[in-house]
Amino acid sequence: MNATDLPVPPAAKTVSLGCAVFGGLGCIAAFIFDRREFFLGYLFAHFFFLGLSLGSMAILMMHHLTAGKWGYAVRRFFEAATANLSLLAILFLPVFFGLNDLYPWMHRAIIEGNEPLEKTQSYLNALGFVIRTVLVFGVLIAIARALVRWSAEQDNTVSVEPTRKLRTLSGPGLVVYPVAMTFAAVDWIMSMEANWYSTMFPILICISQILAALSLVILLLSGASQSSALAPITGEETFHRLGNLLLAFTMMWAYLAFGQFLIIWSGNLPHEIAWYLHRSTGGWLWAVILIALAQFFVPFFLLLMKPVKKRRRVLARVAGCILVANIVTIWW
Numbered sequence: 001m002n003a004t005d006l007p008v009p010p011a012a013k014t015v016s017l018g019c020a021v022f023g024g025l026g027c028i029a030a031f032i033f034d035r036r037e038f039f040l041g042y043l044f045a046h047f048f049f050l051g052l053s054l055g056s057m058a059i060l061m062m063h064h065l066t067a068g069k070w071g072y073a074v075r076r077f078f079e080a081a082t083a084n085l086s087l088l089a090i091l092f093l094p095v096f097f098g099l100n101d102l103y104p105w106m107h108r109a110i111i112e113g114n115e116p117l118e119k120t121q122s123y124l125n126a127l128g129f130v131i132r133t134v135l136v137f138g139v140l141i142a143i144a145r146a147l148v149r150w151s152a153e154q155d156n157t158v159s160v161e162p163t164r165k166l167r168t169l170s171g172p173g174l175v176v177y178p179v180a181m182t183f184a185a186v187d188w189i190m191s192m193e194a195n196w197y198s199t200m201f202p203i204l205i206c207i208s209q210i211l212a213a214l215s216l217v218i219l220l221l222s223g224a225s226q227s228s229a230l231a232p233i234t235g236e237e238t239f240h241r242l243g244n245l246l247l248a249f250t251m252m253w254a255y256l257a258f259g260q261f262l263i264i265w266s267g268n269l270p271h272e273i274a275w276y277l278h279r280s281t282g283g284w285l286w287a288v289i290l291i292a293l294a295q296f297f298v299p300f301f302l303l304l305m306k307p308v309k310k311r312r313r314v315l316a317r318v319a320g321c322i323l324v325a326n327i328v329t330i331w332w
Contacts (some may be wrong), residue, residue: 035101036098036101036102039095039101040101042098043095043102044330044331047188048326049088050088051205051209051212052216053088054177055210055211055214056077057078057082057144058174058177058206060147061171061177062170062174063075064147064166065167065174070242073234074217074218074242077217077221078217079151081213081216081217082144089141096130099126099129103191104192105117105194106126110194114194116194116195117195124187124191129187132184136181140176147170147173150163177206181202181205186201189201189205190202193275196275198260198272200256200263201260204253207249207252211249211250211253211322211326212322212323212326214242214245214246214319215246215323215326216323218246218316219316219319221238221239222315239311239312242309243310244303246319247303250295253295254295254296254300279332287331291332294321294322294325298318
């Protein structure tokens, strides 16, 4: 069975279709009443789901390189998510029509007199944005298709050649992924702030995507672990290994997030600290507290306990907590 053969219950298809219709009508209404809020919401939602696919692709390549036992139970979930990249590339097209609503570097009145923006005009412009986006999606989709195709080929042959190709691709792929996401994170997210930049931000995005994808798959595996196909390989040890992996990426995310904050706080430069100042006042302060608790402190201390990682229902709740916190973090 490959990623495209995963059974989908009829009820799930009906619910998905209903959500798509409802969401489509909501998008039309939002576009009519407030273009900027529509494009902000659209980019936020797209970036979240794109993160699930890219994070899945990264973990998939890690598994091909290490051949760890933890990956065999969840490999098809990651492949199914990775296969969505082509669709997500098409769904990014509306963002091209909202550049004026999203990015300050599209407005001559804002650029004039703003030295940082004036210096970046050769890079931050509409044509460059489109070209880099097409290249980023093109490279990532090529890697994703190869991963899914060669995995399917391995299911139909006793030769280990497809596995060798998967391993050969995964090494460079894990280098290409953060490089591609550096361009994407700078263009799509960081450039929404006229004068803010951080060299740690793109890699923080990558770790956040991997953490979200892993959390989602743990939730899915927990629900599907009683099926006849998965039961033999989804025992306590499998969830224990996935829990250890979740703990590792939780710690890595916290280290990078705190490191970025500490560097900016120590430098105390107006154009840098403003990014944190207007994200920690008013109602946003509660978002900061929620992110700190739900994406690090609570999961970290729970995942230190071996029984938590071995019990699938408990681990699923921890993963769900991290996934919800990740949604809040992206909006924040």
